[in-house]
Amino acid sequence: MTSPESSPALSKGRSLTRTVSSKTIFSNVMTGLVVTCAILALIPLVALLYYVITKGIVRISPQLFTQLPPPPFPRDHPQFNSGGFGNAVVGTFMTVGIASLISIPFGILASIYLSEFARDTKLANAINFLTNVLSGVPSIVMGVFAYGLIVVKTRSYSAVAAGVAIAVLMLPTIVRTSTEALESVPNNLRQASVGLGASSYQTVLRVILPAAIPAIITGIILAIARAAGETAPVLFTALFNNFWNWDPWRPTATLAVLVYNYAITPFANWQELAWAAALVLVTMVLVANILARWIVRRR
Amino acid sequence: MAPAVERNTGMSYERTQTSRVVDNGFKWLTWLFGVGIGVTLLAIALQVAIDAWPAIQKFGIFDFITVARWNPVEDIYGAWTQIYGTLITSFIALLIAVPIGVGVAIILSEDFLPERLRQPLVFMVELLAAIPSVVYGLWGMFVLAPLLQGPMTWLHQNFGWIPLFSTPPTGRGIYIASLVLAIMILPIISSISRDSLASVNPALRQAAYGLGATRWETLIQVIIPTAISGIIGGVMLALGRAMGETMAVTMLIGNSPRPSPSLFAQGSTISALLANQFAEASGLQVAALMYAALILFVLTLIVNVLAEYIVKKVEIKKL
Numbered sequence: 061m062t063s064p065e066s067s068p069a070l071s072k073g074r075s076l077t078r079t080v081s082s083k084t085i086f087s088n089v090m091t092g093l094v095v096t097c098a099i100l101a102l103i104p105l106v107a108l109l110y111y112v113i114t115k116g117i118v119r120i121s122p123q124l125f126t127q128l129p130p131p132p133f134p135r136d137h138p139q140f141n142s143g144g145f146g147n148a149v150v151g152t153f154m155t156v157g158i159a160s161l162i163s164i165p166f167g168i169l170a171s172i173y174l175s176e177f178a179r180d181t182k183l184a185n186a187i188n189f190l191t192n193v194l195s196g197v198p199s200i201v202m203g204v205f206a207y208g209l210i211v212v213k214t215r216s217y218s219a220v221a222a223g224v225a226i227a228v229l230m231l232p233t234i235v236r237t238s239t240e241a242l243e244s245v246p247n248n249l250r251q252a253s254v255g256l257g258a259s260s261y262q263t264v265l266r267v268i269l270p271a272a273i274p275a276i277i278t279g280i281i282l283a284i285a286r287a288a289g290e291t292a293p294v295l296f297t298a299l300f301n302n303f304w305n306w307d308p309w310r311p312t313a314t315l316a317v318l319v320y321n322y323a324i325t326p327f328a329n330w331q332e333l334a335w336a337a338a339l340v341l342v343t344m345v346l347v348a349n350i351l352a353r354w355i356v357r358r359r
Numbered sequence: 360m361a362p363a364v365e366r367n368t369g370m371s372y373e374r375t376q377t378s379r380v381v382d383n384g385f386k387w388l389t390w391l392f393g394v395g396i397g398v399t400l401l402a403i404a405l406q407v408a409i410d411a412w413p414a415i416q417k418f419g420i421f422d423f424i425t426v427a428r429w430n431p432v433e434d435i436y437g438a439w440t441q442i443y444g445t446l447i448t449s450f451i452a453l454l455i456a457v458p459i460g461v462g463v464a465i466i467l468s469e470d471f472l473p474e475r476l477r478q479p480l481v482f483m484v485e486l487l488a489a490i491p492s493v494v495y496g497l498w499g500m501f502v503l504a505p506l507l508q509g510p511m512t513w514l515h516q517n518f519g520w521i522p523l524f525s526t527p528p529t530g531r532g533i534y535i536a537s538l539v540l541a542i543m544i545l546p547i548i549s550s551i552s553r554d555s556l557a558s559v560n561p562a563l564r565q566a567a568y569g570l571g572a573t574r575w576e577t578l579i580q581v582i583i584p585t586a587i588s589g590i591i592g593g594v595m596l597a598l599g600r601a602m603g604e605t606m607a608v609t610m611l612i613g614n615s616p617r618p619s620p621s622l623f624a625q626g627s628t629i630s631a632l633l634a635n636q637f638a639e640a641s642g643l644q645v646a647a648l649m650y651a652a653l654i655l656f657v658l659t660l661i662v663n664v665l666a667e668y669i670v671k672k673v674e675i676k677k678l
Contacts, residue, residue: 087575091471097462098480101549104542105487108498115501166392173389183393189667190397196596196663197403197656198603200630204652205403207637208410217638228399235396259378261385282489289491292605292630296637319493320606323500331501338494345489353482 109342116339119332125149129302129318132327140329145337147304151219151312155298156288158223158308159230164280166227167234168269174235175242176264188239195232202228203293211297219305219312222298229293230283237279241272278352285348289341291316315341407656411649423650429616429632431640436647438654440618444626445655448533448608449601451622452540457594459541460548464590465578467549468556488546496610499539504530504611507538515623528623531613536626539607544597551596551670555589556582588669595666599659605630629655 123144130143170187178184206225211217245268253263269276291314299311300321315337322334408415414423418436426437466472467481511528518524528534559582567577583590613625614635629651640648 083573083576087573090575090578094462094466094471097459098466100459101463101487101545102480102483105483105490107502108490108494111498111502112494166395169389169392170396173386173393177386177389178393187393187396189671190400192667193660193663194396194400196599196603196659196666197400198605198630198659200603200605200633201403201407201652201656201659204633204637204649205406208406208649209402212410228403231396231399259382261382264385286489289493291491291493292634295634299638316491316493319491319497320610323493323497323610334497338491338497341491342494345491346486349482349486349489 112335112338112342115332115335116337116342119336120339124336128304129313129333130329132325133329135328137329143329143333145313145315145318145333147301148313148315148318148337149340151298151301151305152288152314152316154219154306154308154312155222155226155294155314156284158220159226159287160280160284162223162227163230163234163283167231168238168276171235171238171242172264172269174239176260176268179243191232191235194228195236198292199225199229199290200292200295202226203295203297206293206297214309216309217297217299217311219298219308219310222294222312222314223308225293225297226287226290229290230287233283233286234279237282238272238276241275241279242268244275245271274355274358278355281348281352281355285345288344289316291320295320404656407649407653411646411653413643414646414650417643418647418650423647424654427616427618429647431636431644434643436644436650438629438632438647438651440616441627441629441632441651442654443618444533444612444628445602445630445658447626448537448540448612448628449598451533451537452544452601453594453598455538455541456545456548456597460545460593460597461552461590463545463549464552464556467553469574469578484546484549487542488550492543492604492606493610495539495543496607499535499607499611500530503539504535507535511623522620523622526619526621526624529613529625531611531625532623533612533626534622536608536612536628537622539611540601540604543604543607544601547597547600548590548593551593552586552590555586555593558589559585588672592666592670595662595669599662599666602662603630603655603659605634609634 119141121144123142124146125144126146127142127144128147129145130139133140133142174184174187178187202225205228206221210221210224214221249267249271250263253267254260258266294314294317298314298317300317301311301313305312319334319337319341322330322337325331414436418426423437424442425439427439427443428435428437429440430436463484467477467484472480508528508530511534515524515527563581563585564577567581572580608628609631612627612631614627614631615625616627618626633648633652633655636644637648
């Protein structure tokens with residue numbers, strides 16, 4: 061099949077083909093591997109969302125948000141589908157509300173210091189470092205902290221104790237996103253404001269903060285959504301409550317603890333309520349993330 | 360400009376006394392809250408250490424760490440089972456999550472996928488990080504555990520002579536807690552690795568292409584080695600997260616008081632111990648639990664400070 065004249069050219073062609081193809085095989089294998097990685101990463105998300113939605117949706121109804129948890133019933137009991145977790149919804153709002161009241165002003169004021177008054181100083185770098193360290197402290201340790209600080213002293217589990225634990229948890233997120241938001245406000249706004257004779261607090265409160273507010277709100281939304289699903293710091297600070305409770309100094313039910321408490325029981329109607337509460341939590345997280353993306357994109 | 364004019368107008372530019380006081384007050388207020396972050400961190404350490412003090416005095420450091428006995432009835436405490444469980448679950452989770460996370464990072468930082476597919480992928484991986492831990496636990500208990508029962512029983516029956524598979528699997532155990540942990544820390548590894556891969560100087564890539572390297576040769580010989588410290592920093596952060604992760608592990612690990620070499624055996628972690636016992640503890644048990652929390656705090660602190668240090672060094676180098 062080879063004539064003498066064409067053989068050198070052909071062999072050269074062949075050797076060229078061979079090196080290229082071994083490289084191509086290697087590339088294809090590696091590309092296949094990373095695509096497999098991406099698929100492997102997505103399987104749990106899809107599976108989790110699928111089960112939370114299909115198992116949670118059977119119990120979603122208005123009564124879920126207005127009624128108290130039912131006693132445990134067997135599957136064939138006429139009242140199997142009765143009850144809800146209205147008290148846990150209220151309790152979640154209460155604990156996260158208290159946490160927001162503490163952490164949002166705290167975080168924004170700290171970030172104003174970091175971005176407006178101390179940017180690139182040694183102290184600011186140290187505070188940034190400590191913020192990152194704080195965000196790495198396990199959430200259950202926040203619960204232990206709030207237990208020692210408040211539960212022991214007031215001799216009662218309470219929404220306030222849980223609120224403090226969650227506030228410490230939210231703080232690093234709010235500081236980081238707010239500092240980033242403030243720092244990305246262009247400098248000519250600051251110069252213009254000072255040039256017009258504004259003092260530094262006027263500049264910050266009337267010019268810089270309004271300009272950065274969409275990004276700050278994005279950070280707050282994400283922090284709140286994350287906080288509402290946090291269970292570990294609430295477990296032994298707010299504890300749980302089977303009844304309505306409006307007093308922030310008494311034990312309080314939350315959705316997150318309800319999922320845990322009811323999941324580990326053998327009672328089918330409580331397990332169903334746990335799935336429904338999980339669906340509520342996941343929906344909140346989803347909506348918050350989409351909302352945050354939307355705000356960022358609109359800017 | 361004549362000096363006289365300057366002096367005249369100068370007066371009107373000067374701030375009033377109250378304006379200056381308000382200005383300074385505001386500055387000090389923000390300073391107070393900025394420093395307050397450090398104070399908060401210190402307060403956590405102090406509060407936990409002080410409450411743990413009775414147990415520290417009674418059991419010392421070495422005994423508490425190396426003895427595997429947690430006995431509230433006799434009030435004798437040693438946390439080796441929990442410390443071992445914390446380390447082994449985090450380690451296995453890293454073994455699973457690091458290759459997959461870095462793979463995801465590569466696919467997100469290169470142009471394998473069109474932009475229209477890449478954006479949703481980024482969003483979905485981020486979502487994985489946002490789902491509450493307790494929901495992972497619920498899913499693990501009712502969906503993943505029954506699903507894994509068959510294959511794991513097969514492993515035990517055929518490879519039971521290996522210590523790792525030496526006990527019959529149940530729905531709870533170290534293997535399933537580690538697997539769910541791996542899913543939970545994957546987003547941290549992939550997002551930080553992606554950032555460090557994406558911030559490698561493009562000139563390096565062009566130079567490698569110019570020398571005739573293929574995309575994968577460039578990635579393996581140039582891009583990944585350049586970005587490696589950022590990737591390691593991300594892995595360290597993930598390790599810190601895995602060690603402190605509570606709810607999913609508590610629901611899945613089985614909470615056994617005894618350490619076992621088998622992955623199918625039930626175990627415990629420091630955080631699971633705290634979640635299980637804190638609400639019903641009293642007296643010395645509370646102090647012992649605080650002591651365990653302090654150990655967890657110190658462990659994660661070391662890992663996180665190291666991670667911070669590595670990541671920071673990378674950022675400085677890139678500037």
